Each structure stands twice: as structure tokens, then as C-alpha cells.
Amino acid sequence: MPAPREVAAAAWSEQLPHLLWRAQQSVQRLLNERLEGIGVSINQLGLAGRLDENGALSAADLARAHHITPQSVTTAMLALERVGWIVRRPHPVHKRVVLLELTELGSAGVAEGRRVVKDVDGMISRTIGPEAAEVFAENLRMLSAIIDGPDVPAGRMWPEPPH
Numbered sequence: 001m002p003a004p005r006e007v008a009a010a011a012w013s014e015q016l017p018h019l020l021w022r023a024q025q026s027v028q029r030l031l032n033e034r035l036e037g038i039g040v041s042i043n044q045l046g047l048a049g050r051l052d053e054n055g056a057l058s059a060a061d062l063a064r065a066h067h068i069t070p071q072s073v074t075t076a077m078l079a080l081e082r083v084g085w086i087v088r089r090p091h092p093v094h095k096r097v098v099l100l101e102l103t104e105l106g107s108a109g110v111a112e113g114r115r116v117v118k119d120v121d122g123m124i125s126r127t128i129g130p131e132a133a134e135v136f137a138e139n140l141r142m143l144s145a146i147i148d149g150p151d152v153p154a155g156r157m158w159p160e161p162p163h
Helices: 016-038 042-054 059-066 070-082 104-128 130-148
Strands: 086-090 098-102
Touching (some): 016 042, 016 104, 042 059, 042 070, 042 098, 042 104, 070 086, 104 130
Antiparallel strands (some): 086 098
């Protein structure tokens, strides 16, 4: 007769990794639904927002800053290029490097997207309370740093030419 299995201390659905995954899926779905009107996903908005903050960057620069693959960046950038949010241009010195740059339409889209994200951020803060939201955000930053290392500031691997 087989030995009885030990009962886990907590059900799978009550363990922190599952709860984090579930919450992330819910928030991502909500953001994507609210961003439908401007024609981008939250992933695309995040990358476009980085270009808005830092200026033209390569796909490799964006991939490093977001802890994703360059292929994922390329896929998102193709979608952003189709909706007119970005243009590609060669690096002024390193001609093989392609820089991605926001258009005026892209800058306006990022501004609208930030309003959507701010609304969802406010909904989360109201739901769990502002103090709990601050602690939660700090804990999420700490967890990400422990797993992936500290955030790498977005920067250009390829410096601009001297003026």
C-alpha cells in the first residue's frame, strides 16, 4: 500500500508566487483593456515610456533596462512603429546600431498611457490603502532586486559623438 502524501502547508493557490502571478495577470489585463483606446499594450507602453524618459535607445539598451530579451523589444517596437509611435534611425557613429526614437504621436500616446496607469495605480492604492501601497511597492522593488539584481538605469551602450 502506498504511503499517504504529505499535505502541503498551504494550497498552491495560497502561496506567494501564485498570488503574485495572479495579481500581475489581473493588473496587466486591466491595463491592457484600458489602453485599447490608444492602440498599445502595457508592455509596449513601458518601452515607449522609457524612450520618452531617456531619448533614443537601441533595442539592446531597452532589453537591459527592462530585463527582457532583445527579441521581445523588437516585437514590441514593430507594433509601435506600425501605429506611428516610433521611428528607427542609424546611430550617428556606429552605423550598425539602430536607435529607436519616439515620434510626436508617440510622445502624446505615452502621456495618455501614463494617465491610464495613474488611474489604475490610484485604484490599487485606494483598495489597499496608501500606506500599504507604499510598503507593497517597496517590498516588490526589494524582491525584484534580490531575484534580478538592482535595476540598471537605461542608458546608451553606444555614446553619441562629441559635439
